[in-house]
Structure formats: structure tokens, C-alpha cells
Amino acid sequence: MSNPFSQIYSDEVMKHVRNPQNMGMMKNPDGEATVGNPVCGDIMKFYIKVGKKAGTPFIKDIKFQTLGCGAAIATSSMMTVLVKGKPLDQAEKVGKNAIISALEGLPPVKIHCSVLADEALKKAIENYKSKDN
Amino acid sequence: MKTVYLDNAATTAVDPEVLAAMRPYFTEKYGNPSEFHILGREARIAIENARNKTALFLGAQPEEIVFTGSATESINLSHKGLIESLLEDFRGKKRPHIITSSIEHKAVLETCRHLERRGEVFVTYLPVDNFGRVDVNKIKEVIKPETVLVSVMYANNEVGTIEPIQKIGFIIKKINNSMRNNRIYFHTDATQALQYFNCNVDLLGVDFLSFTGHKIYAPKGIGALFVRRGTPIVRQLDGGEQESGLRSSTENVPYIVGLGKAIEIIKRSKTFNSEKIAKFRDKLIKGILTIPGVRLTGHPTERVPHIASFVVDGVEGESMVLLLSDLGIIASSGSACTSAKLTPSHVLTAIGVSPEVSHGSLRFSLGKDTKDQEIDYVIKKLLEVVGRLRRMAPKF
Numbered sequence: 001m002s003n004p005f006s007q008i009y010s011d012e013v014m015k016h017v018r019n020p021q022n023m024g025m026m027k028n029p030d031g032e033a034t035v036g037n038p039v040c041g042d043i044m045k046f047y048i049k050v051g052k053k054a055g056t057p058f059i060k061d062i063k064f065q066t067l068g069c070g071a072a073i074a075t076s077s078m079m080t081v082l083v084k085g086k087p088l089d090q091a092e093k094v095g096k097n098a099i100i101s102a103l104e105g106l107p108p109v110k111i112h113c114s115v116l117a118d119e120a121l122k123k124a125i126e127n128y129k130s131k132d133n
Numbered sequence: 134m135k136t137v138y139l140d141n142a143a144t145t146a147v148d149p150e151v152l153a154a155m156r157p158y159f160t161e162k163y164g165n166p167s168e169f170h171i172l173g174r175e176a177r178i179a180i181e182n183a184r185n186k187t188a189l190f191l192g193a194q195p196e197e198i199v200f201t202g203s204a205t206e207s208i209n210l211s212h213k214g215l216i217e218s219l220l221e222d223f224r225g226k227k228r229p230h231i232i233t234s235s236i237e238h239k240a241v242l243e244t245c246r247h248l249e250r251r252g253e254v255f256v257t258y259l260p261v262d263n264f265g266r267v268d269v270n271k272i273k274e275v276i277k278p279e280t281v282l283v284s285v286m287y288a289n290n291e292v293g294t295i296e297p298i299q300k301i302g303f304i305i306k307k308i309n310n311s312m313r314n315n316r317i318y319f320h321t322d323a324t325q326a327l328q329y330f331n332c333n334v335d336l337l338g339v340d341f342l343s344f345t346g347h348k349i350y351a352p353k354g355i356g357a358l359f360v361r362r363g364t365p366i367v368r369q370l371d372g373g374e375q376e377s378g379l380r381s382s383t384e385n386v387p388y389i390v391g392l393g394k395a396i397e398i399i400k401r402s403k404t405f406n407s408e409k410i411a412k413f414r415d416k417l418i419k420g421i422l423t424i425p426g427v428r429l430t431g432h433p434t435e436r437v438p439h440i441a442s443f444v445v446d447g448v449e450g451e452s453m454v455l456l457l458s459d460l461g462i463i464a465s466s467g468s469a470c471t472s473a474k475l476t477p478s479h480v481l482t483a484i485g486v487s488p489e490v491s492h493g494s495l496r497f498s499l500g501k502d503t504k505d506q507e508i509d510y511v512i513k514k515l516l517e518v519v520g521r522l523r524r525m526a527p528k529f
Contacts, residue, residue, distance in 0.1 A: 009455075017455050023525055034527060040469040041492040042449065045527035067526035069451035069470035109473055 010104035013074040020073055022080035026063040031128025035120045037112060042068030044076050044116055046124040050088065057128075058087045064120070071110035075099050075117040088125055094118070134461040137507045141348070142290050142325060142440055142498035143465055147391070148350035154394040155352075158387035166384050167373065176386045183393025190396050191342065191359055192333035199358045199376045200389050204324045205240040207343030207358035210369050210380065211320050212244045212282065215341075216253055218365035219281055222315070230280040231256045234267045234296070235483040236289050238322055242479070245284075264432040265294035265484045269301055276308060276317065283319050287326035287337075291467055291480040291496060292431030293440030295326070302338020318364060324348055328399040329407045329438050340364050346388065350501070351395035355388035402501065410499050411438035413508050417497060420512035424519055430481065430494070439500065444486060445493040448522045453495050456518045462511055467494040 009017070026032075026047035034045040044066045051060035062084050064076040078099050083091035096114035100106050106114060138146070158179065164172025166180050181195065188195040201207045216229060223229050233245055235258045248254045257275045261267055267285055276283075283305060288295045298321050305319045320341035323332050327344045334342055341364070346355040360366055360379070372381025399406075418441050421427055426446030445453065450466025457464050465471075467478030469488060481491040497511065 014455075017452070018459060020525065040475045041488055042470065043527060065525060065527035067447065067522075068449050069468070070455045072449070072470075073452060073525065109475065112475075 007107050007109075009070055009074075009107070012078075012102070012104040013070060013106065016074035016077040016103070017070045020064075020077040022061075022063050022084065023065070023077065024063050025065060026061065029063075029124075031124045031126070031131070033120055033123030033127050035116055035123060037068070037072075037116050040069070040112075042066070042072040042113065042116060044068070044072065044120045046076070046080075046120040048121075048124045048128060050128050053087075056087050059083050059085060059091050068113065069110070071106055071113040072116065074103055075106070075114045076120070078102050079117040079121055083121060088128075092122055092125055094121070137462045137511060139497040139499060139503070139507075139511065140463045140465050141500035141503075142293075142496065144347045144353060145350045145500055146502075147352050148395060148398060150398060151351050151391045151394045155387040155391040158390050162386075166386060167375065176384070179386060179390050180384055183389045183396075186393045186396050186400075187357055190332065190400055192335055193359050194362065196377060197334075197359055197362055199360060199379045200384065200392070201356045201358055201380055202354055202382075202385070203356040204238075204322060204343050204345035205356070207345075207356045208238075208240040208284075208320075208322060209244050211341040211343060211358055211360065211366070212241070212284065213248065213369055214366035214379075215282055215318055215364070216248055217367040217369075219315075220253060223279070227279045228252070229254050229282075230277050231282045231284065232259060232272060232275055232280060233257070233284040234259045234261060234286065236261050236265055236267075236291075236294075236480045237284065237286050238290060238324070241284050241286070241322060261294075261483055263485045264435070265289050265292050265430075265480065266432060266435065267296050267301070269297055269304060272301055273304055273308075278314065280317050281315060283317060284322070285320075286322040286324075287330065287332075288323075288437045288440075289431065289480060290325045290440075291478055292442045292484065293325075293436035294432040295330070295435045295437060296321075298337050298339070306338050325437055325440070328403065329410075334359055334361065346392040346395060349395045349399050351391045352388055355385060355392045357392065406501050407438045410501070410503065413499055413503050413505065414438055414441050416505075417441045417499070417508050417511065420508065421515060423512075424516050427519075430484065430486065440496065440498050442494070442496040444481075444490050445495055445519055446490075447526055448493045448519055450492065450494045452522055453493075453515075453518055456521065457514065460514045460518070462514055465496045465498070467496065468492050 029047035030050040031048045036043045047063045049061040062080045066076045099114045164176045166176040184195045245256045318340040340361040342359040347353040370381045430442045450468030451470045469477040477491040
């Protein structure tokens with residue numbers, strides 16, 4: 001049996017649910033992507049603005065919009081916090097495990113939300129690259 | 134911050150009067166009721182008093198009441214116990230047939246599936262209409278010569294719809310009175326109905342009725358099952374043969390006392406509470422329906438006094454529950470996100486709500502202590518929460 005305490009949200013998750021970071025729409029983004037979770041119906045949209053530091057593209061600004069549960073909101077919010085200001089190649093490598101550990105864990109049934117946040121960011125970067133080249 | 138508790142269909146607070154009645158049975162009157170000494174006798178009397186109150190409330194005989202640990206246990210005992218006792222008669226013939234509804238509590242559905250998996254029965258899961266009502270005529274249509282059990286809940290816990298138990302009981306009685314080899318037994322799960330509706334077992338025409346204490350202001354961990362005299366049943370717990378041999382286990386004396394007290398209280402406050410709570414529920418429903426993109430789920434009129442359930446467009450249910458609880462409002466949701474298997478509520482699915490829509494499910498369930506100003510507060514705060522979450526969501 002799994003640890004029953006792992007079924008509840010951590011304080012960090014609750015902090016992001018109550019006070020999501022970088023939430024909202026972005027006008028004229030350099031890249032954007034909407035991903036949906038066919039399993040439970042959650043939808044996430046990420047917007048990025050890309051700047052260049054010494055020729056290296058980095059995430060100058062990032063925003064998200066999410067329709068979904070507490071974990072969906074918290075993982076999107078945490079993803080934006082983790083990658084804001086990071087070079088694109090590093091941001092792409094953040095991945096779900098970094099989100100989960102920054103959120104002090106997620107209930108096992110909610111892990112798929114972090115996968116979704118990771119997918120949304122990667123697709124937003126891809127979208128930027130496809131326009132840039 | 135004050136708590137506005139609107140999750141009474143999930144569980145209720147123990148009534149102080151119930152707790153006071155239970156208290157002596159922990160540290161003073163702690164005897165084992167099977168013993169003949171003074172402490173045992175005192176405990177036995179307390180249990181039988183509670184049984185008498187329960188029987189009286191149901192219009193049953195005391196020996197027809199079995200105390201269990203929960204409604205789930207009561208249901209497992211009635212369904213598995215009945216089938217086990219009938220299997221001998223069905224050996225070499227067609228398997229016994231159970232009819233139930235697709236909106237039953239998991240306790241019924243999973244017990245039926247268990248019996249199906251063991252190859253002991255076959256089960257018909259009746260569909261319901263968009264309001265969550267079972268069609269009485271459909272039951273008639275699916276009854277077969279080998280039907281032995283019909284199990285339909287009195288009121289649904291998620292959407293609050295009341296099922297036509299009396300009518301079903303009447304039909305089963307008629308069929309049983311006609312030429313028929315085996316009797317059809319009728320079970321109802323009265324968990325959400327007990328404190329509001331007539332649960333007289335003869336009026337309803339039921340052979341089994343199950344319920345739990347923790348929805349009627351008694352603690353969690355105590356339930357009961359009415360088993361009509363003469364109904365075949367095999368116990369599912371072997372041991373010291375307590376509860377007329379149907380449920381071995383040393384009786385949970387304080388909890389049985391608590392259940393008896395809770396039943397005594399709901400008996401005296403039934404009419405008053407039903408009317409008061411229904412009034413608040415209607416006010417809540419009216420207020421919440423003024424929020425754009427909100428729909429009521431369940432039957433508009435044939436619903437229990439305490440349940441107001443909705444689907445909200447463009448918002449996910451769990452996130453509403455989380456933000457409401459930050460404002461002191463305790464509610465519940467049947468969204469896929471709130472379930473362990475990430476599947477939408479089987480009840481909402483059965484009443485024809487699509488997964489996208491049931492994603493925004495929200496249930497408020499009122500109780501005897503719900504206050505008028507709390508309803509105003511909830512309507513106001515829900516509007517804010519829905520607005521906040523909709524602004525958070527991407528536009529399509």
C-alpha cells in the first residue's frame with residue numbers, strides 16, 4: 001500500500017494553487033502551445049517571450065493558463081518559475097522530476113500533471129523555433 | 134475563519150448529544166455484552182435499547198436489525214450472504230440474477246462485480262434517465278425467472294435524486310405473489326435518505342435496508358442492516374456468533390449506543406430539519422444558478438433536502454473545492470481529477486454528463502446546522518472562485 005500521506009497536496013503545491021506565479025495571457029508571444037490531458041481533461045497553455053544573451057536564446061518571460069485541478073495549476077506555475085530566465089536548451093531539460101521535487105512531491109495519481117507541464121513548455125519552445133528558423 | 138461545512142453527504146460531525154450518550158461506554162460501562170456479570174448485562178441492555186430504537190424507526194422487529202461496521206459492510210453482508218445461501222438451490226441451473234442501478238454506491242456495484250467475477254451470479258445494471266431516476270417499468274422488463282435480488286438506492290449520494298423505492302417494492306411484491314419458483318428479494322441502500330424520508334420497511338416493501346451512522350451525526354465505523362425475518366442469508370464473518378449469528382465480532386457497544394441515540398434524534402427532528410434544509414437548498418440552488426454556465430445535476434424536484442449538485446463550465450471541480458476550502462467552505466466534486474483512477478464519476482456518466490462537463494462537478498450537501506447566512510456567503514464566494522478560475526483558464 002502506498003503511503004496515505006502521499007495522497008494529499010504538499011504545502012508548496014497549495015502555495016501555488018492559492019497564488020499561481022506567471023499566470024495569465026501574453027500578447028504577441030514568441031512561442032506558445034496548448035496541451036490537453038486526455039486522461040482527466042486538464043488543459044494547459046504556455047506562452048514564452050525569447051530574448052538573446054550573447055547570442056544564446058533564453059526565456060525572457062513566460063506565462064501560463066490552465067484549466068485543471070490543483071496539481072495542474074501548481075505544476076504549470078512551478079514550471080514557469082523554474083525556467084524563467086533560463087537559456088532555452090536548459091529550460092527544455094528541466095523535466096517533470098524537477099517540478100515534482102520543487103513542489104515537495106505530488107500524489108502519485110497527479111504525476112501526469114507534471115508530464116503535461118513539461119510537454120507544454122517543450123511545445124512552446126518548439127513553436128518558437130519553428131517560427132525563428 | 135469560520136467553517137461552512139457543506140459536505141454532509143460525505144460525513145457529518147458527531148452530535149454532542151450522541152457523543153455524551155456514548156461516553157460512559159468507553160471507560161465506565163465497558164463490559165463485554167456476551168458476559169453475564171453486571172458490566173456485561175449493562176452493555177447488553179444498552180445494545181438492545183439501541184436495537185429497539187432502530188427497529189421502531191424502521192417499523193421492523195428488533196431481531197431483524199444487525200449492527201455492522203458500515204453501510205458498505207451491511208451491503209456486502211446482504212448481497213454476498215443472500216447469494217451464498219441460494220447457491221445450493223441454483224446448482225446445475227442458470228446462475229441467480231441480480232438487478233441493480235448504474236448509479237449505486239460503489240459498495241453495491243463492487244459487491245455485484247465481485248459475485249460476477251466469481252461466476253456466481255449475472256447482473257443487470259439498469260440505466261437511469263438524465264435526472265438519475267430508475268425506470269420502474271424497466272425493472273419489470275428485466276426480471277427473469279432466476280432473478281433473486283433487486284438492489285436500488287433510496288437516494289443518490291452524488292446528485293441527490295430520490296428513487297421510486299415504494300413503487301419498485303410494490304412491483305416486486307406483486308411478482309412474488311404470482312406463480313414463481315424463487316422469491317425476489319429487495320434491498321435498498323438508505324444511507325442518504327434515512328434522516329429525511331419514511332424508511333418503514335413494510336411501506337417500502339424491502340427485505341434488506343442498509344445505512345451508516347456517520348451520515349446521521351453518529352460516528353464513523355457503525356452501520357446497520359435490516360434483514361426481513363425468513364430471508365435466507367449466510368454470515369460473512371465467522372466467530373463468536375454475535376448479532377444473532379450474522380455478524381461475529383464483539384459488539385462495538387459505544388458506537389451502537391451512539392447510533393441508537395442518533396436515530397432517536399433524527400426521529401424527533403425529521404420533519405423540521407427536512408423542511409428547513411430543503412428551504413436552504415432551494416435558496417442555494419437558485420443563487421448558484423445565477424452564475425453563468427452553471428447547471429443543476431440530478432432531479433429538479435425529486436431530490437433529497439440536503440444535496441445541491443452542479444456542473445460548472447470552464448472550471449475544474451477539484452480546483453473549486455481547494456479554493457472554496459481556503460475560504461472556509463467545505464464542498465466536494467465528482468471530477469475525474471478527484472478520483473483515484475482519474476475517471477469521471479460513474480453517476481454523472483450514467484446521467485449522460487460528458488467527461489468534459491463533469492470535469493466541473495461540484496456538490497454542496499447541507500446539514501442540520503446549516504445557517505441562512507452561510508448560504509449567502511457560499512453563493513457570493515463561489516461566484517468569486519469561479520471567476521478567478523475562469524480567468525486562469527485558456528480560452529478556446
